[in-house]
Amino acid sequence: MSSTNPTRLTEAMGPCEDHCPRHILDLLTPTDREHAIDWRRRCAENLKRRARKLEDGDRIRLETPLTFNDGHVGQEFVVEKRGRKLCFRNPETGCRYRISRFMDRQWQIVPTTKVHKTIFA
Numbered sequence: 001m002s003s004t005n006p007t008r009l010t011e012a013m014g015p016c017e018d019h020c021p022r023h024i025l026d027l028l029t030p031t032d033r034e035h036a037i038d039w040r041r042r043c044a045e046n047l048k049r050r051a052r053k054l055e056d057g058d059r060i061r062l063e064t065p066l067t068f069n070d071g072h073v074g075q076e077f078v079v080e081k082r083g084r085k086l087c088f089r090n091p092e093t094g095c096r097y098r099i100s101r102f103m104d105r106q107w108q109i110v111p112t113t114k115v116h117k118t119i120f121a
Helices: 034-050
Strands: 059-067 073-082 085-089 107-109
Antiparallel strands (some): 059 107
């Protein structure tokens, strides 16, 4: 029997879980192990994807369309921020949807022209 702890998983083992926090990644020393390098890269990509910023009213486009329980198939939505929660409104019908694990998905902000209110002095 091995003297190592069987529940201990190291980055050299090529773990599938790639949601390591930044403060842990920052503690790691350099390595030349291929599995470890790949794991660190995947963790960094996930952190970058989750750090993307959204504003209320932003229009987003998902990389692949989603089918919802009501039968709607959608790819573009308008972001509605409700505190810390995000809601997504269909820009054509106004129906609201929730998208699970949204920050883990591939999406981009669609450039839109925003008209600002004119204030006269």
